[in-house]
Amino acid sequence: xxxxxxxxxxxTRRFEAPDGGMTTVFEDIWFAIARGEFVCMIGHSGxxxxxxxxxxxxxxxxxxxxxxVDGKAIEGxxxxxxxxxxxxALLPWRTVLGNVAYAISSRWPKWSRSQVExxxxxxxxxxxxxxxxxxxxxxxxxGMKQRVGIARALSIEPKILLMDExxxxxxxxxxxTLQDEVRRICLETGQTVFMITHDVDEAIYLADKIVLMTNGxxxxxxxxxxxxxxxxxxxxxxxxxxxxxxIRNHLIDFLVSRSKTFKSEIPADYDRxxxxxxxxxxxxxxxxxxxxxxxxxx
Amino acid sequence: xxxxxxxxxxxxxxLTILLVFGLAWHxxxxxxxxxxxxxxxxxxxxxxxxxxxxxxxxxPLDVLAKIWSHLKEPFYDRGPNDKGIGIxxxxxxxRVLLGYGLAMLVALPLGFLIGMSPLMARALDPFxxxxxxxxxxxxxxxxxxxxxxxxxxxxxxxxxxSLWPMLIxxxxxxxxxxxxxxxxxxxxxxxxxxxxxxxxLPAAAPTIVTGMRISIGIAWLVIVAAEMLVGGTGIGYFVxxxxxxxSITNVITSILVIGLVGMIxxxxxxxxxxxxxxxx
Ligand SMILES: Nc1ncnc2c1ncn2[C@@H]1O[C@H](COP(=O)(O)OP(=O)(O)O)[C@@H](O)[C@H]1O
Ligand SMILES: [Mg+2]
Numbered sequence: 001x002x003x004x005x006x007x008x009x010x011x012t013r014r015f016e017a018p019d020g021g022m023t024t025v026f027e028d029i030w031f032a033i034a035r036g037e038f039v040c041m042i043g044h045s046g047x048x049x050x051x052x053x054x055x056x057x058x059x060x061x062x063x064x065x066x067x068x069v070d071g072k073a074i075e076g077x078x079x080x081x082x083x084x085x086x087x088x089a090l091l092p093w094r095t096v097l098g099n100v101a102y103a104i105s106s107r108w109p110k111w112s113r114s115q116v117e118x119x120x121x122x123x124x125x126x127x128x129x130x131x132x133x134x135x136x137x138x139x140x141x142x143g144m145k146q147r148v149g150i151a152r153a154l155s156i157e158p159k160i161l162l163m164d165e166x167x168x169x170x171x172x173x174x175x176x177t178l179q180d181e182v183r184r185i186c187l188e189t190g191q192t193v194f195m196i197t198h199d200v201d202e203a204i205y206l207a208d209k210i211v212l213m214t215n216g217x218x219x220x221x222x223x224x225x226x227x228x229x230x231x232x233x234x235x236x237x238x239x240x241x242x243x244x245x246x247i248r249n250h251l252i253d254f255l256v257s258r259s260k261t262f263k264s265e266i267p268a269d270y271d272r273x274x275x276x277x278x279x280x281x282x283x284x285x286x287x288x289x290x291x292x293x294x295x296x297x298x
Numbered sequence: 299x300x301x302x303x304x305x306x307x308x309x310x311x312x313l314t315i316l317l318v319f320g321l322a323w324h325x326x327x328x329x330x331x332x333x334x335x336x337x338x339x340x341x342x343x344x345x346x347x348x349x350x351x352x353x354x355x356x357x358p359l360d361v362l363a364k365i366w367s368h369l370k371e372p373f374y375d376r377g378p379n380d381k382g383i384g385i386x387x388x389x390x391x392x393r394v395l396l397g398y399g400l401a402m403l404v405a406l407p408l409g410f411l412i413g414m415s416p417l418m419a420r421a422l423d424p425f426x427x428x429x430x431x432x433x434x435x436x437x438x439x440x441x442x443x444x445x446x447x448x449x450x451x452x453x454x455x456x457x458x459x460s461l462w463p464m465l466i467x468x469x470x471x472x473x474x475x476x477x478x479x480x481x482x483x484x485x486x487x488x489x490x491x492x493x494x495x496x497x498x499l500p501a502a503a504p505t506i507v508t509g510m511r512i513s514i515g516i517a518w519l520v521i522v523a524a525e526m527l528v529g530g531t532g533i534g535y536f537v538x539x540x541x542x543x544x545s546i547t548n549v550i551t552s553i554l555v556i557g558l559v560g561m562i563x564x565x566x567x568x569x570x571x572x573x574x575x576x577x578x
Contacts, residue, residue: 059481077485089478093500093576102496106486138577156486 005192006033006056006160010065010273013051025051026219028065030273031211036190040203042251043213044259049196050086053164056194057083069160079107082158086165088149090137097133100124100152107156123155124148127181143174150178154185161186163195167202179205180235187231200251204244205235212254214262220272222262225250226279246280320358327355356547364547365554378530379539383555386536390525391559393449393532394517397456401513405461406506409468410494413502419469426466434459434520438527448528452521459520460513467509471502503574511567518560533559 010028017023025048033039041049054060055067058077066073069081082103090099100120105111111119124133127147137145146166153161166182167175183206186193197203203210210225228243238244270276356364372384412419434455441451475498483493525534533556540548 057485059484077487079485079487081485083481083485085478085481087478089482091479091482091497091500092578103486106488136577 004032004068005035005037005070006194007068008032008052008056008065009068011052011055011062011067012064013048013055013060014063024218025216026213028272029219029221031221031224031275033192033194033209035192037208038186038191038193038206039195039209039211040207041194041196041211041213042198042200042203042255043219044215044255045198047213047216047219047259049213050164053083053162053194053196056160057081057162059083079156080159082153082156082161084146084149084153084161084163084166086168088137088142088145090145090148090152092137095134095136096124096129096140096148097121099137099148100155103152103156119155120151123151126154126185127151141174143170143178146170146178147181150182150185154191159192161191161193161195163193165196165198168198175202176235182206198255200248200255203251204229204247205233205238210251212251212259214259218263220263221275222254222258223276223278226277228279228281242282243280246282250278250280324357324359327357354544354546356550360547361550361554364551368551381531381536383533383536383552386531386533387555387559389531390521390533393453393525394456394514394521394563397453398460398514398517400453401457401460401464402510404457405464405509406468409465409506410472410498412465412469413472414498416473419473426462430462430466434516435523435527438524442528448530452524452528452532455524456517456521460517463509463512463516464506465509467512468502468506471505471509472498474505475501500574500576504571504576507567507571507574511564511571514563514567515560518556518563522556 008029008031010030012027012029013025014022015025029052041052043049051060055062056074058074058081061075068074091102094102097117097120100123101116104116104119108116121130121133124130127150129144129147129151132140132144137148140148146169149166163182167178170178179202185191193206195206204227207227208231209227212222212225213219214222225247228247229238229241233241267276368383372382374380374382375385412422437455437458438451441454442448445451445454479497479501480493483497488496521532522534522537525532526538527534529535529538533552537549537552537556540546540552
């Protein structure tokens with residue numbers, strides 16, 4: 001069934017604490033991602049988001065439970081799942097072209113050099129870096145480095161794209177452009193994406209579904225928020241959508257207060273295996289304070 | 299503009315220092331000093347030096363003349379005690395390169411192993427810690443006893459002294475490759491051999507080459523001493539032989555030549571270091 005292309009089934013991860021004991025980062029987490037879906041995970045720093053992503057990429061293994069892709073449990077890294085690292089993780093001794101080509105020649109070892117280069121150039125152009133092929137990462141700005149990271153991940157045509165706060169180190173303007181590009185490319189190809197972010201607006205703009213994690217340690221999935229916005233969205237227009245503030249307020253409310261308190265007031269019908277799915281609905285758009293003041297006078 | 303002018307000024311200062319030093323040297327050795335209190339036997343032995351009150355120390359012009367004569371004929375060979383300085387140098391350089399090359403063959407793979415395996419790193423650490431501070435010349439008697447060949451023994455001593463810096467730096471460079479680069483290779487399902495050559499080696503290369511540069515410097519220091527000890531051939535033996543001949547001019551010439559070759563070896567490695575370095 002396509003609704004469970006990726007299925008996280010009861011994963012738990014523990015690390016050795018500095019005092020010698022074990023801390024449980026998160027316990028018994030369940031959620032699923034459908035083919036072609038763009039899922040974001042939001043939660044406070046330290047709740048284990050990166051650890052979840054590492055388990056999905058195969059770089060880390062859960063102490064309990066399993067992450068299942070296409071019916072098979074993940075046992076290690078795979079070229080089917082490409083990772084865009086928060087720190088871009090480019091190889092500094094290789095050029096832009098060399099970095100992308102390295103991934104491509106790993107994916108298709110039998111390809112000729114010219115085939116590899118052609119594919120690399122195609123994706124470098126796709127992320128808007130045409131002309132920078134021979135530059136070394138040290139010569140690039142933060143945004144350009146992240147573009148190379150994106151080109152490298154997409155060039156191997158993965159079934160799943162995993163992103164760990166890919167834009168958090170960038171300035172607002174660059175972040176916006178890159179969000180647009182990633183969104184365009186992922187829509188074009190129907191890419192399945194799992195992305196970590198702590199930026200509410202980024203999640204609303206990009207995601208179909210948003211997984212909310214409570215604070216760690218022993219974090220859990222509080223709920224899964226469906227994005228009420230249509231798949232076709234325009235960054236400059238989404239705030240006009242009637243449901244925009246509903247979802248935005250819901251997410252901010254979660255981050256500000258419910259992520260802390262959720263565990264102490266778990267709803268009676270809460271089921272770890274099926275975290276509640278929430279669809280924030282049209283709320284009246286809150287008016288800015290000045291409007292309200294004006295109305296009172298009138 | 300500023301760059302070139304700084305370089306020019308530095309060159310002028312260097313040249314001035316050289317000239318002042320040469321002049322002081324020339325004046326220092328050419329003055330006529332007292333001769334009377336010299337033992338007559340010793341005076342006879344010293345010949346002209348004693349009679350004219352001329353210093354036994356050669357002047358800069360003597361050394362220049364000597365260098366010129368060596369340059370004209372660096373590779374002559376008139377028996378075991380009279381070979382051109384070029385031949386002697388070639389022997390020394392050959393030994394250094396052989397010992398150094400062998401050390402590379404051992405240190406690089408072993409360093410990789412130590413760097414990749416925390417178990418091996420811990421297991422081998424005590425041996426390295428004890429062996430590293432031993433003067434390589436202390437190995438000489440053992441080498442002579444077991445190998446029974448003076449030339450191979452000096453190669454062995456070069457091997458031993460080149461080994462440690464390369465081994466330690468390789469292990470350190472390999473063990474401190476950034477995790478994220480290794481993770482890139484892992485997510486791309488790169489096999490262990492390809493990973494070693496495409497990620498670990500380039501990432502560790504600057505540290506490894508630093509170790510190699512330290513090693514070549516030490517090897518060149520040690521070869522002179524080793525050859526003085528075992529004799530036969532080589533620039534170290536040449537220096538010692540010329541001292542026995544009381545040819546101070548040749549000793550000074552050798553010092554300059556040893557310095558020059560050492561600098562060339564160091565610069566060669568510096569060039570390699572530049573080639574493998576990468577900005578982050
Ligand atoms: N390799 C590790 N060893 C020990 N503790 C770890 C390790 N990786 C992560 N942790 C701990 O697990 C918790 C969650 O980390 P992480 O997944 O990076 O959180 P997030 O990405 O949500 O900020 C943190 O408290 C962190 O200290
Ligand atoms: Mg993180």
